[in-house]
Amino acid sequence: MMPELISSSTRRAIVGMGATGRSVARFWQSRGLHFEVFDTRVSLAEDFELRRELSNVMCHFGDIDETALDAIDLAVVSPGIALSHPWVRRLQDKGAQICGDVDLFVNEIDVPVVGITGSNGKSTVTSMVGQLLTHCGQSVAVGGNLGTPALELLDSSIDIAVLELSSFQLERAGKLNLAAATVLNLSEDHLDRHQTMPLYHLAKHRIFLGAEAVVVNCQDPLTLPINAGSATLVAWRLCDPDFNQFGLREVDGEDWICFGFEPLARRKDIPLVGEHNVANAIVSLSIGHALGFPLSNLVSGLAHLTGLPHRCERVADLDGVIFVDDSKATNTAATCSAIAGIKNGRNLVLIAGGQGKNQDFSVLRDPITRFCKQVILMGEAASEIAGALSPNTVVTRANSMSEAVDQAMVAASSGDAVLLSPACASFDMFENYEERGRAFQASITAMIGGTTS
Incomplete structure (x- = not known):
């Protein structure tokens, strides 16, 4: 204290x-x-x-x-x-x-606290961990950067707290002494605030200070703590796991989530869209295991997982075209992940753009060239994104979300997907990413009703 x-x-x-x-x-x-x-x-x-x-x-x-x-x-x-x-x-x-407020919170609370950060997926994983621990019979408070400020969880009668922590929160935090901590992944983001990738990484890694257990992504070396001290390490990957690791392994012709060589749950039984959500489920399982909860209870909770709004949320199916709201994708890595998770043999029409946050948009070039039949760009970064794409990519511009949705519907054919995954912040045109997602969904609703907004 x-x-x-x-x-x-x-x-x-x-x-x-x-x-x-x-x-x-x-x-x-x-x-x-x-x-x-x-x-x-x-x-x-x-x-x-x-x-x-x-x-x-x-x-x-x-x-x-x-x-x-x-x-x-x-x-x-x-x-x-x-x-x-x-x-x-x-x-x-x-x-x-x-x-920061999180220092006050951990100084005050007397139950275990889990901290989750990363460039992408942290809200979804925070929610998933909360759901799995609830399935294990725990009274769980979920908050932090996700919705409820940490200090407003103090008056709850709870067994455990699960916090999403942003780099902005962590850069001012002291030694948090969390029961379990993880950095899910690290990619270019918030350089308008942190200036350099090393400073961004350092902010994220403050989550490990004093942690009892550290959950690590073996496929992203930037997430590995430089010095974990005496912390217990639990490792995961989205491929064949080593002994005592969580991962994805083929068993009898089917993909299974496994712990080492022990099959736990079939991939197809995860009720959420996209490969990235399989990864989210695996790391959530890993965190529950790191906290000491029985694997059998955690695994039985996987089939009941639900996603969050505006995160690869399938919102409509019109004339064989699916519409997916991934407005929470505020950086290039999130959009690359969404494209990979949604493609599944489909051609994509991508709606992107907004405030660029000093990102390198060239990383979008390959997945867009391979999987997107058209890109519709909006907002401040539209020209910057267009300049980073292949000259063979069909690119159009829209001045509003309703115009973007109208263009997307013209471009899409049965079997295609229209994906809102902006790779940018929303503040040039919207109050936040939620308002941007709601505008996308409202435009679809208006179109289905035979009007445009």
Whole structure:
């Protein structure tokens, strides 16, 4: 336990009053602790609900006198605020301790905590692990970067907590001492924030600090901890596993999820679309095993797994054309994975584009050339993506989601799939990836109804 996190004499601050910052405020208020809040948005001064919640708290909104930061001993900096922000730099220069909400959470909770991160699949795996542990009879709280802020899970009567953790959360976290931790995969993402791949990797790898068990992806060496210490290692791969590893092996002409040479479940019994979801199921099984739950109970839960919205979600079948919403694919690796998982002998019409986040879009060239009959591009990165593709690829542009869906329906034939998998962030045209996915689904609904939106 870190005494400065609970000492009544510590001068505290919250920097950034989004969902995470508000959860910290409610937590500290419930403990009777005094603190100040800081946010660059002047508009928060007119937020009646926030001001009611913070009626006895000193609030600094907008362009502040930065000397107000100098008396702070401990600052919880919300994930949306970069550590390079001038306010954070000043706090550090004045000797303040910087941490995140997850540090407060693990310092407070007295049940095992599982941490899951990676460039892609972390929300789905977090959900799957929660489902499998529930199937094992546990009362499970699921949250973190996925939906509910970690601190809002504290008041639940639970046996175990499963958290999705982003690189933004981890870069400011201390030694979390998790019961089990994993980095699912690592590929280029968030370079607009982290600047370089090594810094992005370092942020992700902070999840391993003090972990009791580490679950590793043998096929992605970037996910392996440099020093696992005394942690128990559980390994998995999406191919033939070695002894005491989880993987996928052919048994009597069928693909089976196996532990070493022991068949556990047939691949075809995983009720979710795509090879990437088979990988998600395998790593979820590995995490449950690392926590000590019986394999028989975990395996019986695999057939009941459900997916999350906007993650390779099959949303319609019209005249033999399937429509798949993968709006959560906000980087190139996620889109490559979606193409590989959905193709299954189909020609694809891909809808992509948005905010590019300084990615290298050339990695899309090969899978798009091989499997996509047309690409429809939207948003800020449209020209950049088009320039990275083969000149033989059919590329069109759309100014709205409804226009993109209309073009896709014209291009697609029976047996094809229309795949929204943007490889980009959504913020140039939408509030978030969820709104982008809903716009895709609404456009399909309107088209089926004989209208366009």
